Amino acid sequence: MPQTEVIAQEAIADGVYRMVFRAPVDLKKNGYAPGQFWHIRVTDSFDFTLRRPLSLCQADLDNNTVTVVYRAQGEGTRRIAAKRPGDALDVLGPLGRGFSVHDGDGRVLLVGGGIGVPPLLELAHQLAAHGIRALAILGFQTASQAVLLDDFAPYAEVIVVTDDGTLGERGRVTDFLQPERLQGVVRYYACGPTPMLKAVKDVLAVRGLPGYLSLEERMGCGIGLCAGCVHKIARDGVVRPLKTCREGPVFPAAEVVFA
């Protein structure tokens, strides 16, 4: 049953919220992967016809709760941000295919941009649990937008980058992908705006590094009914628009076709 409840809600940066809710399924039994998402209904009427997809940021197995971190930008996410502990929440998930952790990887790279950073936290956590070292290059527009830096610290070596240099390095995440930094890195995982994903893929493809991209397409249903969320994917020799809500949102970078 999708009906669950909000456990905690707090603003953690300028317009960015962290919400904890009781998982709508038994996380242990059901299983879940970093990079999967939750599809959250905005209100209990049908005025908001579309749910809002938010990525798993952290899972707490002991309490069977989930954390999402999101920017309240439009009408829907603002309504979600107005929900208080104890309020009912209609959530579907965990949905889609997330990031795969490859046992035996020595060192991997995480690249996050803006609100693409939160989904990498659960990944960092799981990588650490598998004994895989991670370098996380986390980019934000400006210092007041930066989130979760302390949370990453236990699991990854972190490089913070801001467009305006108000925190960490000044520049874009792609400015920090020099070979000397990526020593020993065998795989990468990226989540962020499409232009960033494309740039990251282009730079790292040249080095022959395999990786995963988490795509962000507007979703209708989130569960494979509408074909609203497709992205062109090259697989088995053909390029087809695949549903990112079912086959993704995470795809092997090599398969993702950018226009």
Next chain:
Amino acid sequence: MPQTEVIAQEAIADGVYRMVFRAPVDLKKNGYAPGQFWHIRVTDSFDFTLRRPLSLCQADLDNNTVTVVYRAQGEGTRRIAAKRPGDALDVLGPLGRGFSVHDGDGRVLLVGGGIGVPPLLELAHQLAAHGIRALAILGFQTASQAVLLDDFAPYAEVIVVTDDGTLGERGRVTDFLQPERLQGVVRYYACGPTPMLKAVKDVLAVRGLPGYLSLEERMGCGIGLCAGCVHKIARDGVVRPLKTCREGPVFPAAEVVFA
């Protein structure tokens, strides 16, 4: 400014609520009349396009607050009933023309049906303040729907009538308009469902008793813009559809034309 706030909200009968809110105007300076209404916005978005008209039930001049009593029947009133003390409330009012109290009246009759009872409370209060005695015949479907009986007691002699006899007399309010009961009554005031208003008017017109009816038409704007809320009124020799939100909702009974 219409933006005000909820002070109290409580269920007082099966599906019936009493809400107190801060008046959006200074009641003392602005003035108000029993039978006037408040036009309440359901949410702060434009999804509910129409406000909900609710009658003034009580005014508290010391605190500049207003009480409305309403049935949460449809989606809009249910949302209003979900508002909690401290929540913002967008209210226009007091709107329309209410009941006139005539100094010098000895004894008057109040006839209320169902959710038409609450607007008569402020009237009863003002009549008493003018030293006018009132007989209130208050009808409800059943005992669990009866409201405000104790509130009327200080201001009026009350006869309670229920359709099923579960409280007070069994029957309809019009069964209790016998001449012996109405000894000395010089005027009447009625509020309730249209069939009741029509029946009351018919019975009392025969006796030549002047009175007022509070009409209930579906409203668009509540402030005279749309002509949605009209009722046929015979005035100055012509029958015209007048806007009940501006010229009413209270009209002299003799003017009200029923189909």
Next chain:
Amino acid sequence: MNSGEVDLRVSFCGLTLNNPVMPASGCFSYGREMKDFYDLNLLGAVVVKATTLAEREGNPTPRVAETPAGMLNSIGLQNPGVSRVVREELPYLRRVAAVPVIVNVAGTMVEDYVAVVEALNHSADLDAIELNISCPNVKCGGIQFGTDPTMAADMVRTMKCASRYPVIVKLSPNVTSIVDMAQACEKAGADAISLINTLIGMQIDIEKKRPLLGNGIGGLSGPAIKPVALRMVYEVAASVSVPVIGIGGIATGRDAIEFLQAGATAVQVGTANFTDPYVCPRIVDEVRSWCALHEVARVRDLIGAANPRARRVTDG
């Protein structure tokens, strides 16, 4: 940019509006009520209720119903008739507001429309007429003109001859091709096109097992219809050279900007006035702030910005 520096003026039909926002016909009566809420000079212009030759009683109640993000109305052109409008309403409106006044004209037959326009010719208290050939609420009424390009064109030609004021033609969305309608009206001499009027809709009272509105059907308006209105404005703006006035579901500054970018020179706000009587001046403020934030010095530079095929129509 400071929001005080934004030039909000737009112009069409020889009229210059201080800003592109006006209340839509039938949602503002004649201004008497609204002036208690705000200074009507804050508006770009005012469009008054449909005026017919004789007084009209309108349809039986209920006349309004709420729908998801919208409403239905079946007012049916209740109005006091053109002579009282000219005598009592327009002079009053002129007194309280120094902004252009547009009178919405309706009727059943061409002769009615002509007679209304001739009566309006004798008044100095208006600046343009808006030809309502699109009201869904009058039985054997204007609606036919509004769904047939040839009839519409004939009507527009006749009106242009009859009227000493510019003629804005208001289109019905209940047609297969809105572009055919708009082009026919333009060819026939329309000075501007306004759209859309309401979509025809219905609601049923399932307890009573009958349509909820007294008239059975009604006109659907409000945010629900905004996507349809915007699409039609976009298409029409790309197909005619006269100015287009956008109407349908506008409730915020962002909505108004969508219509401007689609190619509308100005916008009308209807249903939202019922939800919030202060909505028109608020939309003006929101448009101003958005322009300032986005360094748009003149609001007219937004007209058609998202519609490459639209002529950016403004007289100025």
Next chain:
Amino acid sequence: MNSGEVDLRVSFCGLTLNNPVMPASGCFSYGREMKDFYDLNLLGAVVVKATTLAEREGNPTPRVAETPAGMLNSIGLQNPGVSRVVREELPYLRRVAAVPVIVNVAGTMVEDYVAVVEALNHSADLDAIELNISCPNVKCGGIQFGTDPTMAADMVRTMKCASRYPVIVKLSPNVTSIVDMAQACEKAGADAISLINTLIGMQIDIEKKRPLLGNGIGGLSGPAIKPVALRMVYEVAASVSVPVIGIGGIATGRDAIEFLQAGATAVQVGTANFTDPYVCPRIVDEVRSWCALHEVARVRDLIGAANPRARRVTDG
């Protein structure tokens, strides 16, 4: 009355449905996903996504946008093509659901439609076709058939010859007269009429100054369009003798009952599945409870109850 006693069955085109509720085309894919949410046998029937002759990629993204109480889509008929549908999808659906299956058929030219229907004739895994002459999202596509009564009639006649399954014709609301369209289709042999498909709409991304959807325009659906859909169903039910299937904005049992009372024999639920995947069985429950409370022993007795001119169409 006990809700267990309510007879929810309705029938049309020789099919008997256990209840009048089915998911609408394009909002249910082929059933693979929904069967994880509930037992598909709870549905009255299933309508699958539009099927074309060849595989289609559909339109560029974004393909969906939210609007007030509605949404826009510009999927553009993405589907694997009829041969894979017949081979992979329909047999699977038959296995997981013992309810009637209706295949929505689309194309660009009449020959395409014929070829799809011929391919479907070879399958036993469906019970009716729904002729989609109304999709707004294919450029030189089916939409023309859907706006011209003569073309629609020709198409229906051809399909009736070609198909061994009953032919339901799905109408576009983007026309001046829905009744003309429906009557033309009935005369040409349509076994039933379903309506409405989406209204054409648009949204603009004002920051980017361009239409939000990759395709520019899209189809508007959801509660916002319910009043338009209901009005059209009411009009069509009063003008044809074949069964009518109501579609548009249905999200609750009360909505479904409005359509039944307007004259629909059954209803389809589209957009509401996205808001709440459990909506179809919930609507069935709500209809059942309402009937029990109102002492309606057979849901088919509600058909046309609010529409005196409607023939109460149900085979049973």
